[in-house]
Amino acid sequence: MQPVPEQAGVLATGTRSFASRLLPRYAQGNVADRSYALALGAFGLAIPVLFAFIVVRVGVASWPAIQRFGLGFVGGTTWDPVAGQFGALPFIFGTLASSLLALLIAVPLSIGLAIFLTELAPRWLAAPIAFGTELLAAIPSVVYGLWAIFVLVPWLRSSIQEPVANAIGDKVGLFAGPAYGSSIMAGGVILAIMIVPFISAVSREVLAAVPVAQREAALALGATRWEMTWQVVLPYAVPGIIGAIILGLGRALGETMAITMVIGNRAEVATSLFAPGATMASVLANEFAEASDDLHLAALMSIGLLLFGITIVVNSVARFLVWRVSLRGGK
Amino acid sequence: MTAPQHAAPLDPLSFRDRRRRISSRVWLALTGVAAALTVLPLLLIFFHLLRAGLGSLNPEFFTSVPAPVGQPGGGVGNGVLGTFLLVGLAGAMGLPVAIGAGVYLAEAEGGPMANGIRFITDVMNGIPSIVIGIFVWAWVVVAMGGFSAFAGGVALAIMLLPMVTRTTEEMVRLVPREMKEGALALGFTRWRTTLGVVLPAARSGILTGVLIALARIAGETAPLLFTAFGNPFWSAGLGEPIAALPVQIFQYAISPFEEQHKQAWAASLLLIALVLAMNLAARFLIRSPYRSR
Amino acid sequence: MQDTTVQASVQRASALPLNEAAMPTETPTQAPAELAIRADDFSFWYGGTRALNDITLEMPQKQVTALIGPSGCGKSTFLRSINRMNDLIPGIRHDGDITLRGESVYRTGLDVVQLRKRVGMVFQKSNPFPKSIYENVAYGARVNGLAKGRRALDELVEHSLKQAALWDEVSDRLDRSALGLSGGQQQRLCIARALAVQPEVLLMDEPASALDPIATQKIEELIYELKDQYTIVIVTHNMQQAARVSDYTAFFYMGSLVEMGRTNTLFTNPREERTEAYITGRFG
Numbered sequence: 007m008q009p010v011p012e013q014a015g016v017l018a019t020g021t022r023s024f025a026s027r028l029l030p031r032y033a034q035g036n037v038a039d040r041s042y043a044l045a046l047g048a049f050g051l052a053i054p055v056l057f058a059f060i061v062v063r064v065g066v067a068s069w070p071a072i073q074r075f076g077l078g079f080v081g082g083t084t085w086d087p088v089a090g091q092f093g094a095l096p097f098i099f100g101t102l103a104s105s106l107l108a109l110l111i112a113v114p115l116s117i118g119l120a121i122f123l124t125e126l127a128p129r130w131l132a133a134p135i136a137f138g139t140e141l142l143a144a145i146p147s148v149v150y151g152l153w154a155i156f157v158l159v160p161w162l163r164s165s166i167q168e169p170v171a172n173a174i175g176d177k178v179g180l181f182a183g184p185a186y187g188s189s190i191m192a193g194g195v196i197l198a199i200m201i202v203p204f205i206s207a208v209s210r211e212v213l214a215a216v217p218v219a220q221r222e223a224a225l226a227l228g229a230t231r232w233e234m235t236w237q238v239v240l241p242y243a244v245p246g247i248i249g250a251i252i253l254g255l256g257r258a259l260g261e262t263m264a265i266t267m268v269i270g271n272r273a274e275v276a277t278s279l280f281a282p283g284a285t286m287a288s289v290l291a292n293e294f295a296e297a298s299d300d301l302h303l304a305a306l307m308s309i310g311l312l313l314f315g316i317t318i319v320v321n322s323v324a325r326f327l328v329w330r331v332s333l334r335g336g337k
Numbered sequence: 338m339t340a341p342q343h344a345a346p347l348d349p350l351s352f353r354d355r356r357r358r359i360s361s362r363v364w365l366a367l368t369g370v371a372a373a374l375t376v377l378p379l380l381l382i383f384f385h386l387l388r389a390g391l392g393s394l395n396p397e398f399f400t401s402v403p404a405p406v407g408q409p410g411g412g413v414g415n416g417v418l419g420t421f422l423l424v425g426l427a428g429a430m431g432l433p434v435a436i437g438a439g440v441y442l443a444e445a446e447g448g449p450m451a452n453g454i455r456f457i458t459d460v461m462n463g464i465p466s467i468v469i470g471i472f473v474w475a476w477v478v479v480a481m482g483g484f485s486a487f488a489g490g491v492a493l494a495i496m497l498l499p500m501v502t503r504t505t506e507e508m509v510r511l512v513p514r515e516m517k518e519g520a521l522a523l524g525f526t527r528w529r530t531t532l533g534v535v536l537p538a539a540r541s542g543i544l545t546g547v548l549i550a551l552a553r554i555a556g557e558t559a560p561l562l563f564t565a566f567g568n569p570f571w572s573a574g575l576g577e578p579i580a581a582l583p584v585q586i587f588q589y590a591i592s593p594f595e596e597q598h599k600q601a602w603a604a605s606l607l608l609i610a611l612v613l614a615m616n617l618a619a620r621f622l623i624r625s626p627y628r629s630r
Numbered sequence: 631m632q633d634t635t636v637q638a639s640v641q642r643a644s645a646l647p648l649n650e651a652a653m654p655t656e657t658p659t660q661a662p663a664e665l666a667i668r669a670d671d672f673s674f675w676y677g678g679t680r681a682l683n684d685i686t687l688e689m690p691q692k693q694v695t696a697l698i699g700p701s702g703c704g705k706s707t708f709l710r711s712i713n714r715m716n717d718l719i720p721g722i723r724h725d726g727d728i729t730l731r732g733e734s735v736y737r738t739g740l741d742v743v744q745l746r747k748r749v750g751m752v753f754q755k756s757n758p759f760p761k762s763i764y765e766n767v768a769y770g771a772r773v774n775g776l777a778k779g780r781r782a783l784d785e786l787v788e789h790s791l792k793q794a795a796l797w798d799e800v801s802d803r804l805d806r807s808a809l810g811l812s813g814g815q816q817q818r819l820c821i822a823r824a825l826a827v828q829p830e831v832l833l834m835d836e837p838a839s840a841l842d843p844i845a846t847q848k849i850e851e852l853i854y855e856l857k858d859q860y861t862i863v864i865v866t867h868n869m870q871q872a873a874r875v876s877d878y879t880a881f882f883y884m885g886s887l888v889e890m891g892r893t894n895t896l897f898t899n900p901r902e903e904r905t906e907a908y909i910t911g912r913f914g
Contacts, residue, residue: 053461125365129720148556237769287465314468
């Protein structure tokens with residue numbers, strides 16, 4: 007096919023160049039519209055370009071460390087800036103442990119809250135609680151951290167960690183003392199508090215979208231309210247709820263300030279829930295400003311890259327699941 | 338098999354059914370407990386904020402810079418100003434691009450290019466703020482030779498970008514098709530339709546999204562740690578380090594001095610008031626016919 | 631005068647022995663214990679709006695009673711009051727009573743779960759669960775503990791599907807998703823599901839309104855066969871359908887019960903002028 011000569015107002019047929027494929031079809035006529043479409047396209051492209059730039063820049067900065075330690079970096083347990091030994095495992099462990107603990111606490115609470123708000127609460131109660139949840143989502147991370155340092159951690163230490171450690175700490179390694187207060191557990195708890203609003207907000211939407219007809223069908227068959235909720239409504243909403251949970255996980259993984267302030271900042275793989283640890287985000291917050299030599303810096307950059315990669319994967323999975331649910335909701 | 342004749346009256350319940358009824362009530366009550374447990378931290382946080390912070394709120398607190406380390410008095414005036422400056426800077430840099438990108442996505446609708454950009458935008462929404470911080474450090478701070486307000490603004494702008502892009506897209510999409518088609522049918526060019534008809538219609542929704550995003554970045558600390566860095570004095574200029582309220586809170590919180598802890602609480606009160614004010618303004622002051630309530 | 635179409639429908643479909651032709655009264659003369667459902671001065675409000683006015687109505691056992699009337703006349707509201715599905719809506723209020731075989735359905739302390747075991751419901755738009763055909767039918771029975779053991783459950787599922795005239799079509803794919811069935815099949819599945827709970831009464835809210843004529847006919851034939859074992863109350867906006875399947879018909883208008891009686895009598899010789907106006911198509 008011969009390429010059609012460029013004429014304003016003539017519909018282009020035949021082979022389309024890459025640029026014209028980028029632009030909406032209407033832009034191929036009018037000059038003003040074409041420049042408008044190009045400008046819009048430029049704005050749109052700014053985001054992926056920036057994204058690529060971030061990946062490249064952080065990647066380049068990490069290179070010295072990657073070159074030096076290779077894949078062993080991920081498995082290395084020693085983090086010693088003075089000696090020039092860098093291994094990321096303590097931070098990967100801390101991140102995963104605190105996030106998992108956060109999920110363990112937050113998921114039942116969030117789903118319970120979502121069920122309460124959609125199925126049970128009368129309007130006069132549901133509105134303020136929903137508003138309260140939104141408030142929780144708006145509180146800056148550093149304020150959570152402040153409260154956690156001075157209120158949550160001391161309470162955790164004296165009311166939970168010390169008694170439990172004294173009682174079963176010797177037998178159950180997970181709860182071994184000494185009870186520091188600032189610990190993986192504290193990190194998990196504050197993270198849980200922070201991600202509950204997100205998980206429950208999405209869960210609530212998903213639950214509310216379950217068709218009334220499904221609920222009526224269950225009730226008309228003689229199911230109790232709980233049976234209806236647990237056996238019919240929840241299963242219907244499961245894909246969306248899983249998406250919500252993974253979104254919450256993504257949030258927890260990237261959380262920095264609050265967790266830096268309560269996790270104790272010890273660059274070792276913690277052996278007990280009550281022991282201090284560190285996360286990928288917290289080590290960056292703590293050490294980056296004072297990173298002395300280039301290797302230290304590169305190692306930190308590598309951790310940043312790793313964190314970046316993990317959150318990308320988790321968030322993508324979450325988006326995909328939520329997107330799948332929105333397709334299904336068209337029933 | 339014929340339908341059984343239920344000779345028994347509607348009551349009494351069999352053991353099994355009684356158990357089902359109790360079980361239903363118990364589980365539903367537990368969801369109420371879950372709800373209470375999730376709201377509890379909110380109440381506690383506000384309680385402690387007020388108790389520990391109210392006392393330190395005085396005019397001096399708003400207007401002066403921090404006192405020398407360990408000394409009483411002083412305030413977070415420079416932090417408040419810094420926060421405003423940084424948010425303004427971020428907005429100036431990020432909003433035009435974000436709104437433009439949002440309009441692009443709304444107009445392009447489908448297609449692999451737009452879908453790809455949309456996906457990347459969503460992914461960027463999830464980037465840990467500290468990663469953005471170290472990126473901007475590597476890109477701007479190193480190039481400029483030092484920490485600066487400008488770098489802080491860039492970091493916050495990068496955080497702002499994906500947020501506002503998505504909300505803008507959603508709001509523009511909400512504008513009824515008929516409005517756009519009406520203008521086009523009258524012979525308006527595409528760009529005139531968008532800028533003159535569609536955007537004004539979506540204006541309040543977009544503004545809401547912008548305010549909420551600005552409130553979000555006003556509370557961010559991590560991206561500023563290695564860019565704006567903080568400054569115990571009033572800002573000297575865009576090329577110099579600058580204080581910000583969240584950063585000051587962080588520094589005070591981890592310091593060993595009781596006096597600074599008290600100021601951290603007070604500064605938190607201030608920050609929350611600021612963030613909440615922006616959020617509430619977004620929701621209640623801006624009314625739009627297209628927003629679903 | 632009489633609408634010949636309706637009259638013809640009545641005569642065509644009516645296979646009932648008409649020894650009641652000599653009966654002057656409109657309500658069935660049966661001993662109260664034989665009545666399945668009775669409403670006494672039953673009124674109903676949605677918030678401030680009154681939807682039902684002092685309905686007094688008796689629906690006899692093992693007969694099909696049709697509730698007809700124009701849109702918004704309250705017939706569905708009334709139907710849903712029988713098994714208290716309206717409880718789901720906030721702000722509702724009622725006055726008067728509805729009794730099931732002499733016992734009040736609104737008695738304080740009554741467990742609605744028990745009520746709904748005995749009064750089943752089929753909805754206007756079929757609403758099968760996104761589970762397998764087997765699981766759909768088995769759900770109610772499982773939850774209410776009606777079948778002990780896998781064998782008993784299998785038998786119950788098979789029997790219910792046969793009662794709903796669906797067994798032959800699905801017996802070889804019981805564990806496939808119910809959502810893969812056609813609209814008419816899904817509705818019959820919902821009927822099977824309701825029957826599996828072994829109720830006495832089956833309430834049907836415009837069960838065929840979303841279906842094509844052939845599927846509708848299958849449902850109507852089904853109703854006719856189920857009549858032997860179950861008391862059926864069916865809401866329909868289709869007068870011909872009411873004439874075809876029901877023994878008794880009640881005409882609702884603007885929240886009130888206008889007239890109730892034997893179906894052929896109501897359609898061929900209605901007492902009230904409004905009834906006649908409706909069935910001859912002058913409004914509605």
